[in-house]
Every structure is written in structure tokens, then in C-alpha cells.
Amino acid sequence: MTAQAEIGAAPRPYTLIAELTYRCPLRCPYCSNPTNLAAHDGELSTEEWSRVLGEAEALGVVQVHFTGGEPLARKDLEPLVSRARELGLYTNLVTSGVPLTKERLAGLVERGIDHVQVSIQSARPERADAIAGYSAHPHKIEVMRWVTELGIPLTMNVVLHRENLDEIDELVALAEDVGASRLELANTQYVAWALKNRDALLPTKEQLDRAAVTAARHKARLQGKMDVLFVKPDYFGTTPKACMDGWARRFVHIIPDGRVLPCHAATSIPQLTFDSVKERSLADIWTSSKALLAYRGEAWMPEPCKSCDRRNVDFGGCRCQAFALTGDASATDPACQLSPHHRLIEEARLRAAQPDVPRRWVYRGR
Amino acid sequence: MSAKVDERVETPGDVPLEPSARSLEPSPSFVPRLAKKARLRHDRHSGGWMIIYPERGLTLNESAAEIVKRCDGTRTVAQIAAEIVRAIDGQEVDPAQVERDVVELVGELARKGLLER
Numbered sequence: 365m366t367a368q369a370e371i372g373a374a375p376r377p378y379t380l381i382a383e384l385t386y387r388c389p390l391r392c393p394y395c396s397n398p399t400n401l402a403a404h405d406g407e408l409s410t411e412e413w414s415r416v417l418g419e420a421e422a423l424g425v426v427q428v429h430f431t432g433g434e435p436l437a438r439k440d441l442e443p444l445v446s447r448a449r450e451l452g453l454y455t456n457l458v459t460s461g462v463p464l465t466k467e468r469l470a471g472l473v474e475r476g477i478d479h480v481q482v483s484i485q486s487a488r489p490e491r492a493d494a495i496a497g498y499s500a501h502p503h504k505i506e507v508m509r510w511v512t513e514l515g516i517p518l519t520m521n522v523v524l525h526r527e528n529l530d531e532i533d534e535l536v537a538l539a540e541d542v543g544a545s546r547l548e549l550a551n552t553q554y555v556a557w558a559l560k561n562r563d564a565l566l567p568t569k570e571q572l573d574r575a576a577v578t579a580a581r582h583k584a585r586l587q588g589k590m591d592v593l594f595v596k597p598d599y600f601g602t603t604p605k606a607c608m609d610g611w612a613r614r615f616v617h618i619i620p621d622g623r624v625l626p627c628h629a630a631t632s633i634p635q636l637t638f639d640s641v642k643e644r645s646l647a648d649i650w651t652s653s654k655a656l657l658a659y660r661g662e663a664w665m666p667e668p669c670k671s672c673d674r675r676n677v678d679f680g681g682c683r684c685q686a687f688a689l690t691g692d693a694s695a696t697d698p699a700c701q702l703s704p705h706h707r708l709i710e711e712a713r714l715r716a717a718q719p720d721v722p723r724r725w726v727y728r729g730r
Numbered sequence: 731m732s733a734k735v736d737e738r739v740e741t742p743g744d745v746p747l748e749p750s751a752r753s754l755e756p757s758p759s760f761v762p763r764l765a766k767k768a769r770l771r772h773d774r775h776s777g778g779w780m781i782i783y784p785e786r787g788l789t790l791n792e793s794a795a796e797i798v799k800r801c802d803g804t805r806t807v808a809q810i811a812a813e814i815v816r817a818i819d820g821q822e823v824d825p826a827q828v829e830r831d832v833v834e835l836v837g838e839l840a841r842k843g844l845l846e847r
Contacts, residue, residue, distance in 0.1 A: 376775065378787060424775045426782050454769055454782040479767060479784045517767035519784055545767055545843065546784055591843045 374651040375660075376424035377616040380453075381431060382413065383628065384441070385620050388434040389462045391497030391727040392485065394523050394558035394565060396628045397433060401729055407620045410440040412641065414447045416618065419646035421451040425616065431458035433620070436468070442475055449476035456481060458521075461507035462500045469507070473514050480511045481519040481548075486527070487534035495527065497727045505542065512543035519546040524575065525565035526716075526723075532578040539590065547590060549579055551597035553605075554712075555629045555684045557728050564723035566716035572600055599709055603674060604681025604697035611659035611683060616650060624649045626656060629684040633693045659683050664694055668702040756807050756836045758829065763803030763846045764839075770798055783844060797835050801845065807832050 386397050386404055398404060408416070417428065428448050435441055436459055448455045457472065458481045469480075482504055485495040492501040511518045520539045522528070528535075532549065539547040551572070552558045552565050567575075579594035586592055598605045608615050612626040619625060623638040624646065630636065636655040650656065658664065662675060669680040680686075681697025689698045690705045698705040715721060756762065764770060768783040779795035781788045790798060796817065800810045811829035839845050 379785075426771065426773070426780065426787060427785070452771060454771075456784065478769065481784075515766065517765075517784060545765075588840050588843050588845075589847060 375610075375613045377420070377612075377614060377650065378424065378426055379615045380417070380420040380425045380428045381615060381617040381628070382417075382428055382435075382444075383432055383617070383619050384408075384413070384430060384435045384438045384444070385433040387437040387730075388432060388460065388728075389498055390434070390460050390500065391730070392495060392523070392557070393497075393561040393725040393727055394525060394552045395728040396553070396556050396558075397728065398629075398631055399556055399560065404619070404621055406622075407438075408618075408622045408641070410443060412622065413440075413444050416622075416641050416646055417444070417447050417451055417453070419641075420616065421453060423616070423647055423650055425453065427454040427456065429456045429458055431456075434460050434463065436463045442471060445472055445475045445477055454478050459483070459507075460496075460500065461504040462498070464507050464510075466510050469510050470514060473516055477516060479517045479519065481521050482508050482511070483521045483523070484508075484535070484538070485522075487531045487538050491527065505538075508542040508544065517545045518543065519548055520544040521548045521550070524549055524551045524567075526567045526571065527565075529567045529571045529575045532575050532582070536579075536582045536586075536592065540586075545590060546593070548593045548595070549575075550593070550595040553597070553682075553685075554599065555632065555682070555688055557726070559688055560726050562712060563716050563721050564725050566599065566713065567597075568717055569600060569713075572597070598681070598685075598697075598699035599713055601699065602701040604678045604685075604699040606678045607682035607685075607697075610679040612650070612656040613660065613679075616646070618646075624653060624656070626659070627684065630655070632684050633687045635693065659694070666694060666696060668700075669696050672702070756833055756840065758806060758808035758811075758833070760807050760836065761803060761805065762801040762807065762810075762836045762839070764798065764801050765844050765846050768844045770795075781844060793831070794835055797832055798839070801836065801839070803846070807836055810836075 385407055386401055430441060435457060445455055455477055456479045457477055461482045484504060486492040489501040493499045508518055508520060522535055536547065554562050558565060576594060579592060583592040608627045617625040617627055618641065622640040622642045624641060625638055636658060638655045639649045639653045665675060665680055669675050681699055683693045686695040686697050687693035689708045695705065696703040698708045700706065768781050771780050771782055773780050779790045781798065796814055797810060800813060808829065811832045815823055815825045815828050
């Protein structure tokens with residue numbers, strides 16, 4: 365589909381990210397949930413989510429991620445999984461594993477869960493619990509084994525930062541040991557809680573380069589057996605990420621209270637008012653919500669994006685990061701070396717590289 | 731005929747690393763079976779076929795779909811190619827080219843981890 369064809373009609377979303385709840389037992393200091401959690405309540409009901417799943421499929425969605433927070437905190441996850449599978453959606457569960465029992469997992473498998481992702485904070489138990497702010501590591505390992513024993517494809521997710529970036533070999537060994545078919549090693553994105561903790565989380569350039577080489581070696585070794593992804597942090601690059609593959613383009617993101625976002629972090633941009641599936645249909649919101657139209661396509665782009673050869677590649681980068689760092693959500697992502705604000709990224713990197721910078725974590729609230 | 735696939739639903743931000751080239755090239759006697767994590771799905775919106783797997787999807791063109799439908803663990807690469815030559819009977823096809831297409835697509839699926847090991 366060309367950009368031209370998308371001007372009149374909304375693009376087709378392929379993936380629904382369903383954040384069922386912001387409740388979570390873990391308190392990871394890089395949590396992607398909003399930093400003002402107390403201001404979010406009024407979760408969608410089972411009936412509302414069921415309706416929305418149908419509306420998403422009708423829009424073209426083929427894959428759904430049940431996530432959060434901790435999606436298992438919702439007692440109605442089971443009927444929602446059944447509903448998603450009735451619709452033929454490829455159904456992912458993204459979980460901390462913490463509240464899961466083997467019986468509940470077996471029940472979810474029976475209802476047709478296609479794939480389970482379990483987050484691991486570190487390969488080392490004590491460090492893992494220190495990062496999560498909660499003692500859960502041994503149980504998480506057990507949960508991963510149950511998933512593979514039940515024959516369900518497993519992704520082990522790890523958010524990488526200064527404290528665990530030197531563990532690539534151990535993390536890969538753990539993923540192989542529990543039988544994961546996919547290992548996602550994703551460096552922290554510095555929005556939401558992670559931005560508050562940036563000095564404590566930003567790695568050194570040397571750490572990052574070493575980790576990237578190690579991950580590449582394992583990726584080649586495990587090709588065809590385990591899919592190893594290594595997602596570099598944009599703070600060390602020269603071009604921004606193609607954040608969400610473009611604003612409200614391929615992904616539709618619904619937060620616990622029913623508002624429809626282009627990504628998990630967009631409520632951090634106060635100028636945007638997001639529409640809720642409690643009031644309008646998903647199709648109506650996807651095609652005409654002012655907040656989704658705000659940065660869809662290219663019309664909003666300033667220079668240097670507007671005339672850039674990469675504008676169809678990285679879509680101007682991350683709007684939330686642009687807002688968080690410059691106060692202007694329509695600015696070029698400062699991660700781009702062509703951004704007039706790129707020095708903000710360089711300064712943050714230099715600051716975090718100083719040995720005496722304070723590195724105390726602010727844990728995510730509840 | 732060409733059996734190309736397009737990757738349409740990608741994980742944002744993954745850094746593609748150099749695949750180890752042709753190490754997973756299948757032989758004509760290889761019996762491919764789609765991996766458990768991958769689901770072949772008819773797409774009512776486009777009328778075509780897709781393979782859906784964790785966080786990704788591939789849209790298949792018509793000839794790729796004919797090949798993938800036969801990756802069920804009961805046929806060799808050579809048998810899949812022969813079946814496809816028979817199925818498009820009447821048009822001019824080069825059986826050797828069809829087999830090369832099947833080998834290429836099956837190899838690509840293997841490299842993506844979409845076949846049972």
C-alpha cells in the first residue's frame with residue numbers, strides 16, 4: 365500500500381494490543397505504564413472487551429496481545445481468550461508469570477492461547493528480584509517450563525539496561541534451558557518510568573557494543589531453532605526508531621479504561637484527547653479520532669522530517685519521546701542526529717556515563 | 731511464477747542481523763512441516779493467505795500459499811513441487827524452476843524458524 369492510498373482511507377491495523385489492566389505485582393523501574401497510575405481507573409468490562417475484539421477483527425486485526433499490567437489479574441481472561449480464538453485471532457499472553465498456577469495455564473491453553481511471553485528481569489535470581497521490586501524469579505522459571513511442557517511456544521522477554529546488559533550469555537542459556545522458541549532482548553525505551561530512572565538505566569557504549577556482538581553470535585548459532593531479537597536503544601544511534609511502525613498505522617492499542625491509543629505511552633502527551641470504546645465503535649475511532657489522525661501519515665511532519673528520505677522508514681520516530689524531551693510532540697524525535705534537539709540525547713548519555721552520577725531507582729507505584 | 735512472501739507485520743525496532751546464508755537450504759527429500767507457533771490463516775480482508783506467528787505475520791502470494799498449504803509433514807519438497815506442476819497443468823511451466831521456487835521458500839521459512847525441526 366502506498367502512502368498515497370492511505371490519505372483517504374485509514375491504514376489496516378494488524379495487531380491489537382489489549383492492556384487489560386494496569387494492576388501488577390511487580391514494580392520494575394522501567395515500566396511502560398503511565399507514571400500517574402492513580403489517575404487511571406474504570407477498567408472495561410468483559411462484555412466491552414468481547415465487543416471490541418470483534419470490532420478489531422472486522423477492522424483487519426489478525427493478532428491480539430493480552431497484556432497490562434499483569435493481564436492475569438483479570439479473572440475474565442479466560443472468556444476473552446475464548447472469544448479471541450473464536451474470531452480466529454492469533455492470541456498472545458504477555459505476563460510476569462507471577463499469579464499463574466499450572467492449572468490456570470492449562471485452562472488457558474485449552475481455550476486456545478497460541479503463544480506466551482514471560483518477562484525475566486535478570487538471569488541471576490537476586491538481581492532479578494531487586495529489579496522487579498518483588499520476589500518472583502524462581503516461580504517465573506517454573507512458569508516458563510510449564511508453558512513449553514504444555515507444547516505452547518514461549519518467548520522469554522528481557523528489558524535490557526545497565527544492570528543486566530552484561531548477562532547476554534546467561535540469558536540466552538536460560539532461554540535455551542527452558543525451551544523458549546523466541547528470545548526478545550529489548551533495550552529500555554526511555555519514556556514513562558524509564559525516563560525517571562534514565563541515569564540508573566542507561567548503559568555505557570562499551571556495554572552495549574559487547575552485548576550486541578554477543579547477541580548476534582547467538583542469533584546466528586540458533587537460527588531456525590530460537591529466534592533471538594536484539595533491539596538497540598535509540599539513545600546510541602543516529603536515526604530514530606520506526607516507533608510502532610508509524611502512529612496509528614499497524615498497531616491499535618487499547619488501555620484498561622477503553623481509550624484507543626497508537627502506543628502504550630501516548631497519554632503522556634497532554635494535548636491529545638483519546639476516544640474511548642465505551643462511547644464510540646473502534647472502527648469510528650480508528651478512522652476519525654482526532655488524536656489518532658494527529659500524527660498519522662506525513663502531513664504533521666516538520667523539517668528535517670518533511671523532506672527526509674527516511675520519512676517512510678522511521679515515520680519521524682517516537683512522538684512521546686519528542687514530547688517528553690522537547691515539550692513539543694510534533695518535533696522531530698531527538699534520537700535523530702538531524703534533530704535540532706539531538707544534543708539532549710547526547711547530554712543524557714554523557715551524564716549517565718559519569719561514574720559519580722546518583723543511580724537510585726524510583727520503583728513503579730501501584 | 732515466483733513464490734515470494736512479504737513481511738507485513740514487523741516488530742518495531744528489531745535490528746536484523748546477517749543470516750547465516752544458505753546453511754538451511756532444504757534438499758528435495760526434506761519433509762517440511764509448519765512449526766506449531768505458526769498458523770496459516772485465510773485473510774477475509776485481502777482474500778489471500780497469511781502465516782501468523784508471534785508478533786509477526788507474512789502475507790503470501792498465491793503460489794507461496796499453494797506451497798505452504800502442502801508443508802504438513804507428509805510430503806517431500808520434490809513431491810510438493812510435482813503437485814504444484816500438476817495443479818497448474820495447461821500453462822507453460824518449467825518443473826525445475828518450480829522446484830527451485832519451493833526450495834527457496836521452504837529455506838526461507840526454515841531460516842525464520844517457521845518449520846518444525
